[in-house]
Amino acid sequence: MRFTENEMTQAMAGAAKSVLAARRDVRRGKRDVDELWETMDRHQRYQLLSSLGSQVLPVLVALPDVDVAPGTRPTYSDRQVLATVEEVASDDLGRVRRAVLVRARVALVQAALAHVPPRLDPDALLGPE
Template identity: 65%
Template sequence: MRFTEHELTAALTGAAKSVLASRKDVRKGRVDVDTAWEALGRYERFQMLDALGAQILPVLVALPDVDVAPGTRATYSPKQVSDVVASLVEDDLSRLRRVVVVKARTALVQTALANVPPRLDPDATQLA
């Protein structure tokens, strides 16, 4: 799938915020996830985005091409995402670890896909 740079950035940031939401202070409602995200230092955000990018970006790039109408998002079935994730997971893992990695990474990619913004109409965004 050909995602734009903006779409990939939004997907990765959304996935990072969902991971950050698992922190105890955010989970208990003491801190908003956006506040916690802004409280992270630039290097901490880079480390999180780098680690998640290594897991998410290869899958997003390997997803099959689909036509996306302006104003909508690219949609994939859980099976499509799971199949792509399974094809990209290392072969040197035990069977149980492989199953866990595929399920966790599939959930992470689906979270990233949910954060992809709707596709813009290219004709409406051109400057006159």
């Protein structure tokens, strides 16, 4: 699938925020995920996004091409995401570790896809002639 730079950026930020949501202080309601994201400095964000990028980006790029109508998000079935993650995942792990890795990556990719902004209409961007 060909995502725009903005779509990839939003997807990765969404995946990173889903990881931050697993923190104890966020889970217990002591901090908000968006507030925590804003308090992180650039280097902290880079470290988180870098670690997620090696797991999520290859899967996003390998997803099959789908037609996306303007104003909608690309949608994939759970089966498509799982098949793509399994295709990209390395085989050098044991059966149990590979199963855990696949489940975790599927969750990350689905979180990323949920944060992809609606596709813009290229004709609307140009304006009337």
